Amino acid sequence: MSPETAPHSGAEFADRTYIVTGGGSGIGRAIALALAEAGARPVVAGRTPERLDETVALIEKTGRSALAVPTDVRDPQAVDALVAAAVDRYGRLDGLVNNAAGNFVVPGIDLSPNGWRAVVDIVLNGSYYCTRAVARHLREEGRGGSILSVIASYAWHGHPGTVHSAAAKAGVLAMTRTLAVELAPLGIRLNCVAPGPTETDGAGAALWATPEARAGVLASVPAGRFAAPSEVADTALFLLSDRASYLTGECLTLDGGQWLGKQIYGRTTATA
Ligand code: HXC
Secondary structure, X not given: OOOOOOOOOOOXXXXXXXXXXXXXXXXXXXXXHHHHHOOOEEEEEEOOHHHHHHHHHHHHHOOOOOEEEEXXXXXXXHHHHXXXXXXHHHOOOOEEEEOOOOOOOOOHHHOOHHHHHHHHHHHHHHHHHHHHHHHHHHHHHOOOEEEEEXXXXXXXXXXXXXXXXXXXXXXXXXXXXXHHHHHHHHOEEEEEEEEOOEOOHHHHHHHOOOHHHHHHHHHOOOOOOOEOHHHHHHHHHHHHOHHHOOOOOOEEEEOOOOOOOOOOOOOOOOOO
């Protein structure tokens, strides 16, 4: 594929196969749909079969192919079976999107060990199990590939109320930077995308469940709006694609300026 290939031409990812965890909703579904539109066969994994089936149906309606594999990423054996199912169906695997996440807002001092474990297991352990399984397959096949993890800027600046998620996402960033080096000789690239507040049901329910909470989040974004899942998918596809072929161990933040936008001395952003 030449670097000049137009994005979303329907051929950029022709016949490639990518596993997308959490592919039954929100950002994961948007990435799966965009991958299919660009010619790939997404394999969507998650805990709720009905939601995965909905994603597959949306893709099949466009004349493309996708596979649903109900999977709990916290179970390493289930993750190995997911990789085997993807290869069995499509004959090859080219990469992975670690998107499955769990989150809720609670002061860290009040979080139970089980609550901590639930989020860290999904986000950090699950991303590692999936990355390991996909990388091992790529190594066996002697083929390079691309692995993308969806994190959040609080991986590096922290965030009161989501200590479990912030710590887990920070772990995923460190995992990405570490394995980007270890796996570079095999032609396997690892990167992250850090979306800001994104208009999805899952994040909305977990993080801004009331109109007041939503308004507060919105006020924190200099761009003045939430991200659309399709915007996150665009960045995700760039990082997965050959257009980013020399890019590894990086994180692209798309948050409308949110994490940089501390306005300590009053409102200092431009008005129209
Ligand atoms: C306090 C809570 C809680 C809450 C769960 N727990 N919700 N504690 N406040 N709101 C505690 C439970 O009491 C329990 O501990 C433990 O967490 C496990 O809960 P379960 O429901 O048994 O676990 P499970 O079914 O595995 O569910 C995992 C989950 C759930 C994380 C709790 O919310 C989930 O699966 N969510 C997936 C969807 C999701 O959250 N998406 C949003 C991602 S958005 P005890 O001690 O009682 O047994 C995102 C964006 C970040 O990550 C970036 C934004 C910028």
